[in-house]
Structures are given as structure tokens and as C-alpha cells.
Amino acid sequence: MFQSFEANSRQSAQQGSPAAAPANQVRELVSRYPNLSETELARLINLYRNLSALDTALMLSDEGLAPRLDRFSREHRSMVRPAFRQYAGLLAYALLTIGAVIWAVIVAST
Numbered sequence: 530m531f532q533s534f535e536a537n538s539r540q541s542a543q544q545g546s547p548a549a550a551p552a553n554q555v556r557e558l559v560s561r562y563p564n565l566s567e568t569e570l571a572r573l574i575n576l577y578r579n580l581s582a583l584d585t586a587l588m589l590s591d592e593g594l595a596p597r598l599d600r601f602s603r604e605h606r607s608m609v610r611p612a613f614r615q616y617a618g619l620l621a622y623a624l625l626t627i628g629a630v631i632w633a634v635i636v637a638s639t
Contacts, residue, residue: 551576551579551580551584552580552581552584552587552588554572554576555573555576555577555580555584555588556588556594558572558573558576559573559588559594559597559598559601560593560594560597562597562598562600562601563597563600573601574605574608574609577601577602577609578608578609585598
């Protein structure tokens, strides 16, 4: 009949949002960056690959994390850079957009 709101609030605070969990894990690992075990480094690389651009930008804007994040990305560039297929997809999208604009201009001028 009576509920403990304190217990419910603690439980929801511990769970957090699922989307923020990887960003928080990356933030914690980057804050200790050069002093990571091989397992932690592999986890950081895997998490960093799937990090959103917004989360990366927020970490780069943090003056305490930025130097460590820069060092990490510089030392492990080949492992964390986007795959070639992502660049190819972006290029294809840009070419299709330019083609659509040219087609619209030609159709509109006739």
C-alpha cells in the first residue's frame, strides 16, 4: 500500500538512460587513457567507434578530457577512423544531391 519513493528514485538513477551509458564509459576510460589495460583499451576502441558525433564533440569541448581524447585518437587513428564505406556512402549521397539539383534546374529552365 505504501511505496518507498526514495528506493524508486535510487533505482532509476542507477539505471540511467541506455543511450548515455556508452558515452559515460568512454568518458571514464578516456580520463584514465594512457593507464589502461589491454582489455580496457580494446573496450575503449569499440565504444569510441560507435560514439555519436555529439558525444565526441562534447568530450572534445571538455578541457580536462580533450588532450587525452586527442592523444588517444592520434595514437589509434587506424582503429577508430570511419570505414571507407562510410566515406563512399557520403560521396554517393552528395553526388545524387548535386545530380537532383542540376536536373531540377534543367527542368525548371525549359
